[in-house]
Amino acid sequence: MDREEYLGKCSNMKCQRVDESYVHALQDEVMEVEHLLAEPRNDHASLDGSLDSHTTLNGKDDLELEALDGLLDDVEINDLEGTVGFPGGTCEEYFLDFGFADKFEEVLGSGPFVGSLLQNSSSESHSSGLSGSSIVDGVLESTEVPIAQSECKNDSLDETITYESHGAFRNNPSQPSKVNCRYNISLDIQHLQDLDNNRHLAGGILTCKKEKGPVEKGQPAALREKRFRKPTQRYIEEFSNSRSKEKAPTAGTKTKYLSDSSCDDVLHIRIKAFKKSPSEKSSIENRDVMLPELQVHKGRPKKEKLEYDIESFPLESEDEWLTSKRSRRKDRRKHQKMWTLPEVLKLVEGISEYGVGRWTDIKRFLFSSTSYRTPIDLRDKWRNLLRASSAQKSTREAEQNDELALRPLPFNVVHRVQELAKIHPYPRERGSKKLRVSQAGSSVIAKDSPPLSLSKRNVRRKFT
DNA sequence: GTTAGGG
DNA sequence: CCCTAAC
Secondary structure: OOHHHHHHHHHHHHHHHHHOOHHHHHHHHHHHHHHHOOOOOOOEOOHHHHHOOOOOOHHHOHHHHHHHHHHHHHOOHHHHHHHHHOOHHHHHHHHHOOOOHHHHHHHHOOHHHHHHHHHHHOOOOOOOOOOHHHHHHHHHHOOHHHHHHHHHOOOHHHHHHHHHOOOOOOOOOOOOOHHHHHHOOOOOHHHHHHHHHOHHHHHHHHOOEOOOOOOOOOOHHHHHHHHOOOOOHHHHHHHHHHHHHHHHHHOOHHHHHHHOOOHHHHHHHHHHHHHHHHHHHHHHHHHHOOOHHHOOOOOOOOHHHHHHHHHOOOOOOHHHHHHHHHHHHHHHHOOOOOOOHHHHHHHHHHHHHHOOOOHHHHHHHHOOOOOOOOHHHHHHHHHHHHHHHHHHHHHHHHHHHHHHHHOOOOHHHHHHHHHHHHHOOOEOOEOOHHHHHHHOOHHHHHHHOOHHHOOHHHHOOOOO
16 A cells, blocks of 8 residues: 555544544444454454454454454554654654553653654564563554554644543552653663553553463564455445444543543443443344244245345355355245146136136135245246247147147147137236226226227136 | 236 | 336
8 A cells, every 4th residue: 555545544534533533433343343243252352352463363254354454554664664753742642542652651761762662563672671562562453553643743742732641540550650650751660560560451452362361473474464355245234234323322432532541441441342242243143043044934935034134144254144145046936836737727717717817816716725826926827828828829830749749738728828818818918007997897897888998807707 | 905017 | 936016
C-alpha cells in the first residue's frame, strides 16, 4: 500500500473517531466479529485478542477481521520510523490511546526514545529490564496505531494534553505514583521491575491473550501473511447486515474511555463488550435449530422459511458455508416428484370434470390423497401436458408410430389432452387476460354475453 | 386465498 | 418446482 492510500484510510478513521469515537467503532467491530464466530475461544477475551495477529486464531478465520486488520497494514518498520519524526506529542498519543503512554514515558523518558524503541521493536533489540517487547507487541498489534499516527499530524497536541491529565495507572494498585509519575523523568529500577511484573496486565489489555505465556513476537512474516487475506463473503454480508443494528447500543463508550483511561477501565469496557456478544450469538444459534432443512418436510417449505434458511445460517468456516449454500441451491427441486401416468390421467379427468383453472377444486376432489401435489403443481403439469401434446401433434403425422413407442405419455392420454386443450384452452393461449373477468359468474354471464367475449373456460363441464 | 405467468 | 404479481 502506498502512502496516499494509507493516509486516506487514516483520515477515514479519524472521521469516525470524531463522530462516535474509534473506541466505539472498535467495539462494534468486536461484536460483529463475534457474531461470525461459531464458538468463542477462551483465549481471546476481547477485541484486542482478536486483533492480535500473532495469536493463532485457527478456525476462527481472522479473515473476517480484515476490516480491522487492514489498519495494520502500515504498521511496519518504515512507518514506525516515520513516527519518530513526528513531534513529541505523536508518540505520546500514540501510546496514550491505549491508556498506556504514561508507563512508557516513565520508563523511557522522552518521546524520541520511545520512537527508537519502536524502531527496534520488531527485532527485539531492546533488552532492558523493562519488558518492552511485549508492550510494543501490543502496540504493534493494535489497530489504533495508524489512527493515532494520522491524527498526530493535525490535532495531536491538544488531545495529548488531555490525555496526560489522566494517568494511565490511576487505578493500578501496584503503581501508586499515578499521574505525577508522568513528569518524573528519572527512572528507578523498581519502577521498571513493577512494570515488568505487571506486564501481563499490559499484555492483557493490549493484546488480550489471557494466558498466552511468552507469546510469539517479532514475526513480521506472520503479520504480513495475514494482511493479504481478503474478507470472506460471509463477513461482508454479515458486516453490512449487522452494522446498523450494532452501533446504537454502544454509544457513549468513548466518553468513558477517554475520561477514565485507566487500564482497568479499559479492560472492563472491553470485557463488557465481549460479554455482550455471546448472548447475541446464542440467539442466532437458537434460531438455527429451526432451520427448515432439518425439518421433515411433508409439504413444501414456505417462503419465509426459505429466507430464514439462506440468511441465518452461521457456519464455522467459509467452506462449510459455501458447501451448504451449494447444496441448498441444489435442493431447490428436492421435493420434485415425477408425475405418474395415473396421476396424469387423474389430472386430465379432473380438468374435464371441473375445467381448466379450477386447480384447487381438482386438487381437493381428485388429489386430496396426494399431499405433494398442490394446485399450482396441477396447473404446471397441465401446462406441460399442453406443451407436450402440441409438440407431439405437430410431428405426429410424420413419426406417429415411433412417437408412440418413445413417448412416455400414451397416445390416448395425449389425445385426450388435445381434446381438452381444444375445449379448455389454457388461459392466455387464446383470448386475452381480460376475457377471464367473467370467471366467477360464468354460467350466468355465458347466457347473456356474446360467446366471443367469453373465455372458453367458462363453458367447462359442458362435456362431462 | 387462488391463479397466471415467468424463471 | 419456485416465485411473484394480479385478482
